[in-house]
Amino acid sequence: MRKMGIKDIAALSGVSPATVSRTLRNPELVNKDTRKKVMKAVKESGYRPNRFGSSLRTRQSGNIVVVMPDITHQVNAGIIRAIESEAQKHGYSVLLGDTQGLIERERHYADMVNSGQADGILLFTPRLPFDVDPDQPLLKQLPPLVSGNETIPVEGLCRVSVNNTAGARAATEYLLSLGHRRIAAVLGASDAPSNQERLDGYHQAMDEAGLQVDPQWIVAGDYSTDSGMAAMEKLLKLRQRPTAVFCFNDDMAIGALNVLHQYGFAIPQDISVMGFDDIRYAALMRPALTTIHQPLEDIGRAAMQLLLEQLNGRQPKNNYVELPFELIVRQSTGPVPLQGESE
Incomplete structure (x- = not known):
């Protein structure tokens, strides 16, 4: 017999998979009628949640997931190194998600957090890959999360970047x-x-x-x-x-x-x-x-530190860390050629 999953429970109860996941993790965030529908479907189907699928804040998995468009790009190497170092200091392992810019891959790695395989997520992508209920406050529906480098237009979202x-x-x-x-x-x-x-x-x-x-x-x-x-x-x-x-x-x-x-x-x-x-x-x-x-390493370190605060049940006092940039002058630039510019 095929094992039931969250999508099956969603179909049975007439809600989204995200709502099922939220009901199982944080039932207090779901209205009473929806909660009853989901739990009725769970009971009738005999569904057993993934053993990793308890509350994100219990830190049962000990993993965090880092989602990037291309982990082979040089710009990401220093960021990843710093994240790994900071995570290991605090007992976390890092799961790298290489999306190649594909939305479906972003959602796949986001599901690792929804299913409890990871406790939090660092997004170096331009969008949120989560299903959300438009009638509920957005930030309360998200797991511990930090946006890095790319600005996701969500007020109050923790993020790290240069200007x-x-x-x-x-x-x-x-x-x-x-x-x-x-x-x-x-x-x-x-x-x-x-x-x-x-x-x-x-x-x-x-x-x-x-x-x-x-x-x-x-x-x-x-x-x-x-x-x-x-x-x-x-x-x-x-x-x-x-x-x-x-x-x-x-x-x-x-x-x-x-x-x-x-x-x-x-x-x-x-x-x-x-x-x-x-x-x-x-x-x-x-x-x-x-x-x-x-x-780059400071970006990775700051992002991981913001995530750790959330994993420890604290809301960071400063949810936006803007790091300084610097103009580095080398040999590829010089004065305009005398014959090349006409005012």
Whole structure:
């Protein structure tokens, strides 16, 4: 006989799987009539909850799950290392969830928390992968959770990041200070809030300098090296090429540098390239990459500390930790070419 699961109980009682899970974990959050329907279905079906499925706050699993779009990206390495270190100090193991940006994978890893296989979750993704009841307060329906790097627009949600808008503005202002006026921007993933925040910072700096942004200077990317290469190929075909290119992460900037080398451009004498993140390879490039430094290990450590407070039954006093960024000037940027800029 097939073993009954939460989805079966949901079908029998006419509610969502999230409501069944919430009824079993935190019945006080569910209204009386719904609770009676769910428990009647549980009793009649003989359903036995997963042995990990008791209250999240009992810490029975000893696991936390970290959900990221791509754990192979260099920007995530320092974050993961710090999370692992901080978690182990407090007796927790880390389960890594690599989603490849797919919503169904995000929901799969979220279900690990719902089923009690993990006690809390660190989300480095742009959305909440949980079923929620719109008639109930949102935060009360969520497990211990911290959002990292990407801004999920939920008031009161615990999160950790740098100020992407201010960082991108600082990057653009530095290129402007070198005399550049034709500054291109290579965008990140279209669904990532960090992409829009960095674009806002770029536009703020250009607007304040009184410069009109040519739409051809804004090129789509997706935070991958390949997209940085494709973007630079497009920019080099423009009749009036930009004299500087601001890539919204280092991976794309490294791709851009590679294309410039292939076509024999001198960097930064012919064109300057700026990144964002300061991954390990940024300093090893030739020329070394000018970029905005994110304190990646501090991000991981702060996110885990916020989660630990929740796991210990405390609501953090400060639910938003904004960490400082730093402009790191290296050899990939220089003054505008004398023949390259007409005022």
